[in-house]
Amino acid sequence: MTAKKVRVGFFDFTGCEGCQLAKVSMENELPQILEHIEIVNFREAMSEKSWDMDVAFIEGSITTPACVERINRIRQAAPILVTLGACSTIGGINAIRVGRDLDEIRQEVYGDKRYLFPSLPVMPVSAVVKVDASIYGCPPNPKDVARFLTQFLAGKIPQAPKYPVCIECKLQGNACLLVQGIPCMGVVTRAGCGAWCPSKGQFCYGCRGLIPDANLDALRISFEECGLSQQEIDNKLHLFSGRELEKLS
């Protein structure tokens, strides 16, 4: 007898839709994974839609009252809800505006033009509904998405690591960029990407958000030693983790 396929829905909120492209980039793993799942809702790829699903993957932040209504509807329909990417998991790059005056930003972006949607302060999905698991990153590493789906199909709900990117960076045998005076965020950033950026000689931007108990004071001292001003350090920290920093303050 053929095993019943897992019914999966993908839903996008405020984001660039790059997380959804990360799934399509799993060319090696995708054919095998598709043998075990049935996609029932995916605006980017199909016109038919069903709300009868086993798991919902959510991309994008919650930024309007309409988002709040829709995510509640999805939560009611899906027994398991997984956030996909930085925007839905931690607020992500949309949260760069946290701590700034919303009216001032509206004036800067729209000037005297009308805008269609009233915006709320940027929220990760977990600020509105219960989240069962999260896939971090902007965009998520396709290998991380494939690993998640493989474990999920084996009956587990995988949880992300709580240790920093530095651990994976050391395992890759990379020379540390921070000690060379390059301001790398790996020391305070949640692992799981396999130290994707430092392994290619690029500093970590912190796209997977902060680890619990991140030592931000020590990071600030290191970044000052790299020659960054306080404003530049703030900008780096706020690039993806504006919402997390707000919770810490």
Ligand code: SF4
């Ligand atoms: S997490 Fe990054 S790639 Fe994904 S929707 Fe947000 S901005 Fe785009």
Ligand code: SF4
């Ligand atoms: S390069 Fe970055 S991620 Fe790698 S060990 Fe140094 S600080 Fe950590």
Ligand code: SF4
């Ligand atoms: S190294 Fe940093 S910026 Fe690059 S993917 Fe990993 S967490 Fe994101």
